[in-house]
Amino acid sequence: MGYKLETLALAADRDVTDEKSVAPAIHYSAVFKAAGSEEFAEMSSVPQHPRNYTRYGNPVHERVKAVMAELEGTETALVTASGMGAIATAILSVVKAGDHVVGQTRHYMSTTKLLDDMLRRFGVEVTFVDQTDVIAFDRAIRPNTRLIVLESPVNPLLLVTDIAAVTEIARARGILTLADNTFASPINQQPHRLGVDIVVHSATKYLGGHHDLTGGVICTSRVLAEQIWHTHITLGAVLSPMDAWLLLRGLRTLPMRVERINANAQALAEFLEAHAKIERVFYPGLRSHPQHGLACRQMRGFGGVVAFGVRGSYGEAQRFVEALRLPLNAGNLGGVDSLAIHTASMWAGTMSAEQMRAADIPLNFIRYSVGIEHIDDLKSDVAQALEQI
């Protein structure tokens, strides 16, 4: 379309439907009627038809797809009921028993489970490599390698993968690449422009941006999208028309929100790094991040997730989170409200402190997802909470 991202977020879906309303209509219908048997035959046979049966497609889906494809720079897109719906559907569409997949030692937890547990159960071999080591991806490739799965930046240390270098290796060998771009959002990073074939998102995070919907997006070529769509309608992780509409509403302000969140997170990370009660801060926008140079090359901004360790152990970190007044104590990320969690608490129900130490789970770690509040308020809130430990 030739517009900048800010304009595309508003205008990319204008001609997708012929609605006269300025605000998009919510097509809350499971099924659409045909004008006659000829149209019915067409609706039933055209893949991804937007007015046939909502599991197959829906006019609101069509709008979200148009916006997301423009934002990621891909030919087209698909929407799903969740981020995991997008990741599982895309991966299961392109691998079969006997194939080999390369993934990273760190992924979103359910992605790791999908690769490590489910794929193996269906006869797919999987190798996990250190994402900071490009050569490790190359070395892991086998004659039957079909797919390389990337995610950057990734929890818990916000490590970064050299996306262009890995896709170059993959392309030379005819291997597909898939990248989870949830943490960056297309405003900060466009993996397809770095060579990735399939870009996936949890729309539950930045894309929706208001902690209200669960959704996923797959951005790719027309050919791959049609292949993935056939798996999608079989697995059935269908985004509801209402959530698609909320997602569309969220996308309108994505560029603005991400810009503000980038600025807030950078300022908060620098503030924390200079504070005596903080042991270490992990944020790709900091010079102290081990891959800051790479992050600057492939990202336009560094996102809203800041990870840090407070000086102390389990108790201090827990007290710090409890003393915070602004961020809510909740485990999502990428929305307008700041959220903070003491990461070790996630395992507290099932593991002792000793077991966590043995499993390399840092006890003093905080994951802070920065929102769009005023930065002065976020800083003074963190300062008062640090006073209390």
Ligand SMILES: *Cc1c(COP(=O)(O)O)cnc(C)c1O
């Ligand atoms: C949240 C998340 C997912 C899963 O998304 P859901 O919408 O919760 O299914 C996948 N990848 C990343 C990086 C995430 O943060």
